[in-house]
Amino acid sequence: MSGGLDRGRPATIPMPEEYEIHGEYDVMVFGGGSAGCTAAIQAARAGRLTALVEKNGILGGTTTVASVNFPGLFHAWGKQVIRGIGWEMIERTAALGGAALPDFSVIPQKHWMHQISVNRFIYSAVLDRLCLEAGVSLRLHEMPAAVRKGVNGTYVALVGKSGLAWYKANKLIDATGDADVAGMMGYARKKGEHLQPGTLINDIGGYELSAVDADKLNGVYEEALRNGEAVHSRNGIYQDLKSGRINMHVQDIDGSGSETRTLAEIKARRQLLDTVTMLRRVPGCETVEVRYFANECGIRETWRIDGEAEVDEQSYVSGYVWPDAICYSFYPIDLHHHSGFHIEQKMIEPGIVPTLPYRALIPKGSDDLLVAGRCVSGDRMANSAFRVQASCMATGQAAGMAAAIAVERNCSVRDVPMALLREQLERFGAIVPKLATI
Known part of the structure; x- marks a missing residue:
């Protein structure tokens, strides 16, 4: 398999002016996993007309279709570091008997002991409810086939059981895990020469x-x-x-x-x-x-965007607080090597909690596209840590809120005011890192 830098390959489908537009949305989210569901719910709760496009017939992504049904990590060193919509999903699942929460005040001997085993059926039904309660338009069994930037907006071709149809959107969020939409739009993506192995649960x-x-x-x-x-x-x-x-x-x-x-x-x-x-x-x-x-083989690594900022291993493990930090992430470096059985792990030092910057969610030069989840901008080592579900939920909520603000202010996603974004994330229950004061 080849790695390196990719500029994307826009599909050779005629411009949408030749076709009927079947609907318009403020925000379109692609991928109904940990990142995509939180992004869509957040955008909808912020008052934006939102669609969630998912290739499968069930929400939850890797948690449900690949049976990696143990989301984490929401807590670090005895305190909660990721909350908001992702945590609401866990609480609602637990309230219906679909999860048992450990005692998070006790610092575990092994980090994975604070992952939360969820019943996949109850969890998926909770995601349905949360999306519909927020007013999200669920578009299951559909995938993006092409994205075109037009004079008056961005046009997306969705392909599903009824064929291909064009839709118009103001802002897009790529939560596919593989930066599929970023590639369709021609934004640069990175992939290692060797990729981590997969697992069929x-x-x-x-x-x-x-x-x-x-x-x-x-x-x-x-x-x-x-x-x-x-x-x-x-x-x-x-x-x-x-x-x-x-x-x-x-x-x-x-x-x-x-x-x-x-x-x-x-x-x-x-x-x-x-x-x-x-x-x-x-x-x-x-x-x-x-x-x-499981219905699918769990994939650990594919494309990552080339973002406005890149989270590298040192900034991650040191707990560096980015000037545009929008969420925490807590998981050790966890690179599964492509040959043999070796897993390269680097534990986070006591008291350290890594942060993720907003700019890592923005492909270089993007005005209308944000990414969330596994494919945000980072090197391979950092990506092996922040690719886990709780961190994906946190970046999803940040992307959903940022997209909603960009629609309201009619501005580029790069021009979303950081103070406003952080303030609104906190208003909707997210934990936002405190910035260093001079």
Whole structure:
């Protein structure tokens, strides 16, 4: 797979003047995951006519369709650092019996212990309710096919079950996770030469662990790996049997485009099947089966925008407070290497809470497009930390509020007054970093 800088490839679809415009919105948000849902709800609550475009038939993104249903991290060092709409999603889910909240006043031994396991069905239904209550127009089973800047606004071609139709929007928010819309509009994107592996979440059963000889198992597994007949396990195959899940590292995949994403999905399912088939050759595992697998392979890394500001590793781990900081992020550097099982982690020092700047949400030179979530501007190491769901929710709310302000003031997203943005985010319940005083 190739990395480097990409200028995007605008689709060769005729200009919308040749077609009927099927509707107009103040704000269009693309991607109904952690970032997109919070962005759409925020823009709508701020009084803007908002559409949320999602390729699947369910909201929640990676949390629901890839079963990474343990959002975090909202707390750091015994206090809450991310709140607002994202936290409201968690609270509403918990109130319906879909999540149990840990004691956040206790600093955990391991950071992941403050991730919150959510019931995917209840969580998805809560997102439906929150969007509809806010007045968001949900457009499921649709994707952007082209974006064109016109004289009187920005035109977006959506493709769905009824074909292709053009819509007009004032401001756009790319929360696709892959900077798809930024690429369609020709903004620069970055991608590493090697990308982090993916994971297909699954649950296995039907075997008798007490009858499994660990040495025999490992011998069969190592031979299968050499023959390309099993997936690389992150924790060791015997430990996977103990946990009831094959913890996969699906290597050498690229989820940034439809063709390569197709290959990634096929490879993930094939490797899971190969691994289960291999296990059936081990005494005690003759009847092992996959009892659940996620709809999609979880993708950790694709494109990142080339933004007005870039969050680098040092600014992240040092807790540097950007002059245009709009939210906190709290997760260690967590880079899953493209080969082998190594995960490069760098923990955040006690008392440090990283911040993210508004300019990292703006592609260089953009007037009408903001991004939120995994594809905001940062280097690979910082991105491996702030790509997690709570941080995506925080950037989503900031993007939604900024877009709403830009529509109201009829200005570029680069000209949104920072004092006003920070003030309005706090009014809607978000936690905004305190700026350093001179």
